Amino acid sequence: MAAYYVENKKLFGVTFFSPTREGVYDRLWFLYLFVRSLATPVTPQADLIWVKTGSRPGVCGLDNSGNSCYLNAVLQCLCSTVPLVELSMSKDLGKKSVFVRLLEEMWLGTNSSCAPVEARSVLCSIFPQFNNYSQQDAQELLLFLLNTLHDDLKKMHCSIRQQRQEHNRYCTTESTIVSQLFEGQLSYITLCMHCDQQAYSTQTFTVLSLPIPAGILKCSIQDCLSLFFEQTVLTGGEQLLCSVCRMRRETAVITSLDKPPEILMLHLKRFGCKGKKQVKLTTNVAFPMKLDLTPFLSSSVHNVSDSSYHLYAVVNHTGHLNMGHYTALCHNASAQTWHLFDDSLVREVQDTLVQSPNAYMLLYSRKPFQKPKIQGL
Numbered sequence: 001m002a003a004y005y006v007e008n009k010k011l012f013g014v015t016f017f018s019p020t021r022e023g024v025y026d027r028l029w030f031l032y033l034f035v036r037s038l039a040t041p042v043t044p045q046a047d048l049i050w051v052k053t054g055s056r057p058g059v060c061g062l063d064n065s066g067n068s069c070y071l072n073a074v075l076q077c078l079c080s081t082v083p084l085v086e087l088s089m090s091k092d093l094g095k096k097s098v099f100v101r102l103l104e105e106m107w108l109g110t111n112s113s114c115a116p117v118e119a120r121s122v123l124c125s126i127f128p129q130f131n132n133y134s135q136q137d138a139q140e141l142l143l144f145l146l147n148t149l150h151d152d153l154k155k156m157h158c159s160i161r162q163q164r165q166e167h168n169r170y171c172t173t174e175s176t177i178v179s180q181l182f183e184g185q186l187s188y189i190t191l192c193m194h195c196d197q198q199a200y201s202t203q204t205f206t207v208l209s210l211p212i213p214a215g216i217l218k219c220s221i222q223d224c225l226s227l228f229f230e231q232t233v234l235t236g237g238e239q240l241l242c243s244v245c246r247m248r249r250e251t252a253v254i255t256s257l258d259k260p261p262e263i264l265m266l267h268l269k270r271f272g273c274k275g276k277k278q279v280k281l282t283t284n285v286a287f288p289m290k291l292d293l294t295p296f297l298s299s300s301v302h303n304v305s306d307s308s309y310h311l312y313a314v315v316n317h318t319g320h321l322n323m324g325h326y327t328a329l330c331h332n333a334s335a336q337t338w339h340l341f342d343d344s345l346v347r348e349v350q351d352t353l354v355q356s357p358n359a360y361m362l363l364y365s366r367k368p369f370q371k372p373k374i375q376g377l
Helices: 069-079 082-088 098-108 117-126 138-164 177-182 221-229
Strands: 002-005 011-015 184-192 198-205 207-210 218-220 232-234 240-242 247-249 251-259 263-268 271-274 277-280 284-286 290-292 308-319 324-332 337-342 345-349 359-365
Touching: 069 098, 069 138, 069 308, 069 324, 069 337, 082 098, 082 177, 138 177, 138 207, 138 308, 138 359, 177 263, 184 240, 207 221, 218 221, 221 251, 221 263, 221 284
Parallel strands: 207 263, 218 284
Antiparallel strands: 002 011, 184 198, 184 251, 232 251, 240 247, 263 359, 271 277, 290 308, 308 324, 308 359, 324 337, 337 345
């Protein structure tokens, strides 16, 4: 049970939690527990804007069930990804998944917050590494969730197609809304430093994990991108086998962006090792509201306009490596406003305050999001 007070110590709200039930799981993502508040209207504090989702669709806090801030921050980012919300809440998917029911609560509900307690239980059943109350990595969780949703949507699509076309015994569809939105492609050109033999390869990505320049207190996201895409030379044990020389040679590797994704997710590599000690880089990385990736495109990309992106979500990490806290800054496409989500606390912020020295993940969209086209909104 959690109780909430205002500055005069007057109790204005109580939230009750029910224990999770083992074995009650929904494979397609989450079960969630809808928590009702017994609150009566009060005057909000000056520095915090409490908003009911009924008046601000998509603005819904998530209660912390014990070091679950990493989960809450990730869910807020997904809730702000309009194309994912629209498709997930459409009738085309048939039976509602747990993720859809959670989205409905966050977009169409009438409460200022909800508590995805059972959602966490289901998450832990699918991914045992999250089956404790210690701090986890938000970027790792986001990848797990997207991969799981992608796999489950593929199975669902195959099941529907097989029911409609029984003669198609096997379903080979690999594309889902997840891959269509979040997947991009990198290209690599390897150049033998001895004979100039070139080889070309590609790699699909969902998140770009960017190194942070060492030894400085402040840099820009463009600096991190330049470091990621800079030409490298493989020497020593990293040398590649040249097909012409028929032996291992020093090799130059040129990396570029071959297929820009619809949703660009950037991860700042703040956590690393210094000798045998794990450390967190506290470098202040500045990032723009509009990002241009033109300098990093491969020559095969003809439409340069595809390289312009608009910021819509930020995951922040404050504190130390093992004792930190995650929050999210998300742009609400319905109200066209930014909000800071600190678990169940929600605060509206100005565009100028989105820039955060604690940014850990940045989510950009190729086009600015508009009000979601969902039934009931």
